Amino acid sequence: MRYTNIALLFIVGLLIASCGSKETKTEMKQADIPKDWSDPHSYAKPLEAAVKHLNWIAQVSFKTKKIKASATWDIENNNADSIVFDTRNLDIHKVLVDGAEEADYYLGENNPVLGQPLVIKLPEGAEWVAINYSTTKDAEALQWLNAQQTHDKNNPFLFTQSQAILARTWIPCQDSPGIRFTYEAEVKSRPELLTLMSAENPVKKNADGIYKFKMTEPIPSYLMAMAIGDIEFQKIGEQTGVYAEPGMIEASANEFANMDSMLVAAEKLYGKYRWGRYDVIVLPPSFPFGGMENPRLTFSTPTIIAGDRSLTSLIAHELAHSWSGNLVTNANWNDFWLNEGFTVYFERRIMEELYGKDYVNMLRELGMQDLKKEVSELPARDTWLKLDLDGRNPDDGMTSVAYEKGAFFLEKIEELYGRKEFDKFLNTYFDKFAFETMTTEKFVSYLDSSLLSSDTALKAKLRLNDWIYGPGIPDNAPEVTSERFQRVESALKAWSDGAFEAKELKTAGWTSHEWLHFLRNLPDTLSNEQMTELDKSFGFTKSGNSEILAAWFEHTIKHNYKPADDALESFLVSVGRRKFLVPLYSALTEADPSKNRATAIYKKARPNYHSVSTNTIDEMLNYENDEE
Template sequence: MIYLLLCMALAFGAEIDVNTFSNYIEVSQEQVHIEWLLDLDEQYINATSQSIFRVTTNKLKKIDLDIYQLSIIAVYLSSSGNVLQHEIIKKGDQSLLQGDVLSIQLDRVYTRGEYIKLNIKYNLDSKGARALGFLTKEQTYSKSVPYLFSQCEDNNCRSIIPLQDTPSIKVFFTATVLVKDPRINVFMTGNKLYNTKFKLLNNYENLQALTLYQFELDIKIPAYLIGIIAGEVVEKSTGNGTYVIAEPHFIDEYAQELSDLPVYMKKMQEYIGPYIWGDYKIVILPASFPFGGMEHPLLTFASPTIIVGDKSGVGTAIHEIAHSWVGNTVTGRNWANFWINEGFCVFLERKILSRLNGLDSVKLDAINGNSSAYTSMLTFGLDNSFSSMHPNTTNRNPDEATSRVPYEKGYQLLTYLESLIKEDPFQQFLRDYIENFKFQSIDEDQLYQFLLSWVRKNKQEEAQKIVEEIQKVWKKWVYTPGLAPITIDVSTPLFTDANNLAKAWIDGKGQAPQKANDFQQYKPNQKSVFLQYLIDNYKDVEAAVMTKMDEQYKLTFYKDQKTVYKWYRLVLLVKYDQALEGVHDFVSKVGVSSYLKVLYDLLGQNYNKQAYDWFDENKSFYHPVVVQAIEKILQKYPKKLIIE
């Protein structure tokens, strides 16, 4: 069957998604509607989904969907109510968390062009729904109402909805959500509908005692963009169709920090074209949210780590805005093409930041990003496909390949292409690219062929030379692990100054250097360069240096979490015990996966007891995806027996 599907995929010129068990090439999911009755106290959801499928093969006898630890009660045809036979087929290594197959036997053979509407009755809870973060009321600021949020990227949506969990398939999405507590407010991907007549798929008792929310999205999206929050949250306008959503205590502070959202939206549209999704809403989630941001249409998620107090952390917000064009409108076909989403977004983000903060500041961002990507490459191995822009995730959970590599190498490739095509024509190329592939899921070969065609059409006498240069390096850039084949010049005096100051601290062996106070004037990205130099040379950093720097800069318990994260990396590398309580506080209050994975890896090596004690202490605070990642990391460092 896999060979047959591969042949069919190749016949359509598409790269098959190896991370779905669904038969999406034979039958395409066109629409998904869910009805959820939330019980946040019990961390349980009573659920029904209704899907419309379009048959794309000549003889279809079954529909295979992706699921992960869902309790399937019944599957039936929407039109007749006839129950269909189904079975759950275990697939592969269960430790990889890829999920299983819900295989549904149809009532007859369906042919190409026919539509099938199915209802699936199922339940889910906090133990199996790895896409959901359930917070008890004690874990919220008000301590009065529980909280729920989702994180479906990469392939975690199968743990909350039975569907074709692949970016290759885009669906119209609607939802009806019912909650028992009137204090709970709900937002989902899509427009919130009011006073709309509807017919529930389930007959809920005491409906008058429930609060009901409805959502509708009239642009197709892949499964990983489905998102929900439910809790004591409110929204506040920041002007021109932009909004901030947060817990009531934080809403004014967060809205002030993000008051320039209309400016970011305006500048992005000026560069890349009209915004088509409607309102733009950004949710600042509780601290256990596992990522910096997540780009659900009309409901961007962001970590509170972006709230620094001086608007210096808003690059994440601009990055997520960029996803409205690249990622959400034009989507990478599978997780091997993740860079088509993220590399383009980093490029757009830095284009806007260069207009706001200047080119030297953006160069620092590129330097810091490349450093993070190289750290990931060393962790994966420089010859591992995960160190390339095209990771091989066959029989792997694509979450394992998540790193800065596709972001930064993708950005560098686009910057290189811009240098060949020149800035203004490349901007037009990006606009034409979005328009040509609007609402589609594509792979890098489609992008490559469009790029060459565009250059031949628009660059005239220069075209042949540019095409030859692109052809020479494309495969090396996309498929070869390790550093990019061509180095992009991002040199800036800001980088040199930060490195010189860091070196002066090392050479001073505990005495503050002459220009020590310059650090206080640095922006966060320059502070990051400073700290990265110390991390790269940690064996030369003496305890007296750490003590004096901490005394002068107050780095332990520093407010900017991106800066203090790098400081804590240095703390754990040089074993600066005086700052351990700061590390403990950080891992207890910040749920960002990329930070925690690095810190727990260092803790496992150098502070084994604290690694296990702090993880046990905070496991209920972390998102399920983060828990699974840390457990895997700590397996490398078996718990040591401590004899008092």
Template sequence: MCQTQYRFKKDPCSCANNNEVDVEHISIKWEVCFQLRMLIGSATLRCKMLTQTDKIQLDVRDLAIRSVSINGKDCDYRIAPSVYTFFGSKMKIYIPNELQKEGLTLNVTINYSTSPDATALQWMKKDQTVDKKAPYLFSQCQAIHARSIVPCMDTPSVKTTYEAEVTVPAGLTCLMSAISEGSKGDEEKTTFFYKQPVAIPSYLIAIVAGLLEKRDISPRCAVWAEPSVVDKAHWEFSETEDILATAEEIAGEYIWGRYDMVCLPNSFPFGGMENPCLIAHSWSGNLVTNSSWESFWLNEGFTTFIERKICGRLVSESYRQFMSFNGWTNSLIPAVYEQFAPTHQFTKLIQDHTNVDPDVAFSCVPYEKGSALLFYLEQLLGGPEIFEEYLRNYIKTFAHKAIDSNTWKKHLYEYFHDKKEILDGVNWQGWFYAVGMPPNKPVYDETMVKDCENLLQKWLEAGENEVDKMTVDEYKNMQPLQQIEFLSQLRQHETPIEHYKLDAINKLYQLNESENCEILLQWIRLCIKAKWDPIIEKALKFVETQGRMKYARPVYR
């Protein structure tokens, strides 16, 4: 089984001819124009000819192209819109006859500007920021939105280094997903210089511009935020260096140089992932990358698995087990049975994205189903210590590469060559391609789950004269994820919780004052289900200040 040869499948979400041309480096020059909501400038792509061809095919979306040149000479190009608008357009650049040779390096310069509606960019007026003193810009290129800010081979199967010169109004700071090389400017404008020496997929190109201040956490870690909240952010992320060091013990050396974070305004609609998860991406996703979004689980399943290992080291193995159980119960099951349906194609681990927008297919399935597969394999193949050795070998083997699921499976068989019979017993067809829940459930230690259930029962059984006798200790001694699970179980109880109990719970646990968004979300949803009027003001304030769909959507529903 492990010797089977697989044909590499082209990314269906990109028109790139990366089998003929390799984009090795991108040099970006942008001016950030807040009034126009545009990035204006150029991108120079250093392309290596892998074979003789007459074209370079790039992904673009709503870009206003002014000119294209190869090695300094203007050349012809054509832009053809895709039948599916979410794919943008195919930009075909025609290579002069004398340059259509294998092995040549071409410098392709494209002068262009982005659209005010570029899907990768969020432009915020100063009133939408925390301090309300200056406008703000940030990008979100995953999954296929980099094409709306730079002409590129917008597929994770292509990795490239990049450098950037970005000019912003004086007084503002520009940050990018690269190493800073300083800045220069005058009274009107400041230009920032960045260089990313490690090849990355296009979706990791990122920009932030706004009124920002920095606080160092350690020699290699720092946090940026608006001035009024930067000290709070510094306190919130003070353990980052410890988390990063723990991640290195599990996954190997951190090769990116610096680990800087940006706390975005509350209106950010997508992601601020929890810190261990974000750190874990430095190995799974950023270093070893899925070659297409059809195998997204190679990014997110591994990241979730490593994240929980980090938390297990920092807290306890029981906590890792609880996190994994919680992911299966409170994320994967609802995704399969509520967000989709058990027969839906997007509940597969490996999906077919032919003519599919990856954003539409997005869910927790790749995260939780992928992590469950790795947890299941860890138990089959000898336990955490043995599997962590494999994990480090996997990352070392495929560092700086993009792979698909079959390549991963082949390496798994090669590494555990002495356990072929065990691996042959895995229902690979069911794990990879079957819809619905996985064919096997890992065995989880449910000790911490029972603590939540015990507290739940106490509240369910407490009468009106007994709630005042409840103490804060059990709840206070729980990990935050346990507190979230307890509130989630209360919310999922068949009949709404009585108002006198909600009064007592809020008084005892001070939930209305919680600054943990996950806890507050569960509390608000619990109270809305019970039609507890005192939550209305808190719920309205919550959705007004939380732009993330993860938090706002469940409250509205």
């Protein structure tokens, strides 16, 4: 019998529920971990002792902004005398092993990036360990929001962001994408709030605020997720639905109305969706990413709620992760492109299925623009697909190189070997390596034996090493052109040349992508009169589309367009998506090297940002938070 000293009543209930379940768990075995396993961002030693299943019992306090919990891990023990967990800024209260009163353990030296190893001594044949602990104010995965920081401004909110190595800040775990486990959880929070996790989820609130969860497919730790708030659910299809605050639920459901069609298109391409339901939660605006592919519950930024479904390729992206990333996972963060490059490629195939090639060509060209810009700014070694992040924060690898260079590499394979053959390869790949991890080297070997070796002449044309182990964008990259963008460029040139006024431009039917291309290609030198003309004609400063707003603000900062100043500050204070913050704060510092304006805005905005964003902007502005 497993016992912890936290929430005994809850534990008994969970054990009863577990005993009554006939469902067979799919657990990771040590045999599934590659014999050459290594991860520079984890202290774990899974070939000696590895986690298999987590039983997590937690009490969440919005008053103290802490989680008090017990993490009971079933382990596979290869005659090891200890098991090693990753932790960072956790208060460890007590450790039990196989029911013993108290186990010996110690915390190793603290590393500013990796945190501390938790080393637990194991008796012979040990099968489980239980760790009683509390989170601290320095748990970077957790963002505690007060009511004013939410959309509806009625209740507090908590969400987690575990990728890349932040799961260790709220759960002691073997925090590597190469180690998978199943889990059950029981969480108690405020009864007026709904709790959700990356698992089977409720659709209504409980009067007692206690919720039970189960994830029967093995996942890596970075896909552990939880959200707690005043949340409602609305069904979209038989397998799909959306969660959001009450004031956002109708707009969110309308925006994501095509999710079922996306799921059908994805299964048609690369096989059965293996995670049961696919739901999305729209989080408060401080969420630092566009989306996060937590299994069964994608986390989404509200900045994609544009009212016209023009930004929902992000949902296609997160859905695609159900195959590339969640099903077949990069073994460590140096192989990040295996998650994201595949997913961008897959996302565009879904969008092509729904909206056609012309539409996808706009996405491809915007992606190439992003890639070229970032490649020009990064050190050459960081533009390889195979990264070298040893000794660094793995967030450093979250650039368009992994996403866009990876996707264009896969496009190149498709171009050379044909879509039919490449789709056949990918279907086999996702099936053969389902619920396993993948290294770049293992993928290259499998690709060569399964596809490339069938035609050595085409293999030479591919120049695989240039793509994976070389800098920049190889000169054999697929051609990227968009007829719709060409029409945008013609209209923009005519206006720039003075052929007609902005209000005379034929923009009816333009998508967000066409407007974004228009803004990205505005002349470097614009007069205040031209900025005023554009704003008066198209209402950029008052746009409800975050992509358009962010692109416009880069110009207003550069050209000192004062009418947009208040809107810019309001945007930066309310939106925490790092994709927007980095270029806007960069533009502010370039326009004012003293950083006075950027720092003044940031001081107001910082409490609304997640640590993923503040870590980046703190460094950019050399900002020291005097409130901590």
